[in-house]
Amino acid sequence: MxxxxxxxxxxxxxxxxxxxxxxxxxxxxxxxxxxxxxxxxxxxxxxxxxxxxxxxxxxxxxxxxxxxxxxxxxxxxxxxxxxxxxxxxxxxxxxxxxxxxxxxxxxxLRPVQVMPPSYKRDSIQNREDYAKAFNFRKPSFGTSINPSTGGVGLDINELINMFSFRKNRRMLAFQDRLLREEEEKYIYSRFSRSLVIRLTNLRGPDLDTFMIKYKPSVEFVEFSTDYEFQSYIKTSHQRFLRIKKMMSDFRKDT
Structure with a gap:
């Protein structure tokens, strides 16, 4: 068992x-x-x-x-x-x-292209998105021609728009803001943080201050050569360091 x-x-x-x-x-x-x-x-x-x-x-x-x-x-x-x-x-x-x-x-297979940031492309897209504001013109007396009679008369729509003062001011202010933003982006597309870091080795708050204080004019950005532009950054950096040292010495003396 x-x-x-x-x-x-x-x-x-x-x-x-x-x-x-x-x-x-x-x-x-x-x-x-x-x-x-x-x-x-x-x-x-x-x-x-x-x-x-x-x-x-x-x-x-x-x-x-x-x-x-x-x-x-x-x-x-x-x-x-x-x-x-x-x-x-x-x-x-x-x-x-x-x-x-x-x-x-x-x-x-069609390759997927990752497009890098582009000021030109972004600017075109921005103008398409806000075409009404960019194309806005302050209304004025206009004339229209009647095809049937050949007579010339006032453009009623333009006349009405002329007296829409609040709307016109608002559109002009918005247009001005868009133009200033576009100009700012154009400047910083060339006066970029990466370029300034490479030429000056600035970082942190010093870099932020430099980018604001020494922002070039739109005319200089548009017409200067690469050599002139980089020389401007280097010269401005030397000036920035001198001023920073002077301020530091002044604080020590006081």
Whole structure:
């Protein structure tokens, strides 16, 4: 009786060990490989790799991926919002090198261009956004011609607008503010913090003060050569340091 119970426990323990081992192996299974375009020559980066159990990863710059799966899982790939069919893990011949070609051609993909900051582009966009304000002109007496009679008369709309004093003042003030902001951006597009730092090595509050105190005129920004412009910054920096030293000495004396 004792021997029978022992045999049963031994068999049960072995079966339990086999089941747990298989489950553990299933949890530790991984599928690795690479993803290429339709030519098979160009690896694809940033392809999403997903499993039916909810795991996910993306391919690196070499098109490589590695993802943990269950034995009863399926995996699929998604690129440019286009998913592939699902592939059952059990049907994958070599889980350590599962390569796949996607129906895209790298040579036909349009590159995404990240445009750097541009004063000219921003200025054009600003004038388009506020075209009504930039194109505003103070109303004046105007004349109109009647095509049927050929007679000349007053432009009624212009006459009405002439007496909209509050509206006209508001539009002119807004236009003036937009023009000043545009001029300011134009100056700082050339008199940039990066250029001043490179030529003077100023940082922090000193840099902030210098940028305000020695901001050049719009005419100088427009017509000076690169040599003249950089010489101005260097000369202004020397003057800035002298004044700073004088102020420091003055505080010490007082």
């Amino acid at each position: 004792y021997r029978g119970n022992f045999t049963f426990q031994l068999i049960f323990g072995c079966l339990l060990f086999v089941v747990l081992s298989q489950d553990l192996c299933a949890q530790q299974l991984r599928v690795t490989g690479r993803v290429y375009d339709i030519t098979g020559r160009n690896p694809l980066e940033a392809v999403t790799v997903l499993t039916t159990s909810g795991r996910g990863t993306i391919t690196d710059s070499a098109g490589k991926y590695s993802i943990a799966v269950h034995d009863d899982d399926s995996i699929w790939f998604s690129y440019l919002n286009k998913p592939t069919p699902k592939y059952a893990v059990r049907a994958i011949g070599n889980a350590y090198n599962f390569e796949i070609l996607l129906h895209v051609n790298v040579s036909e």
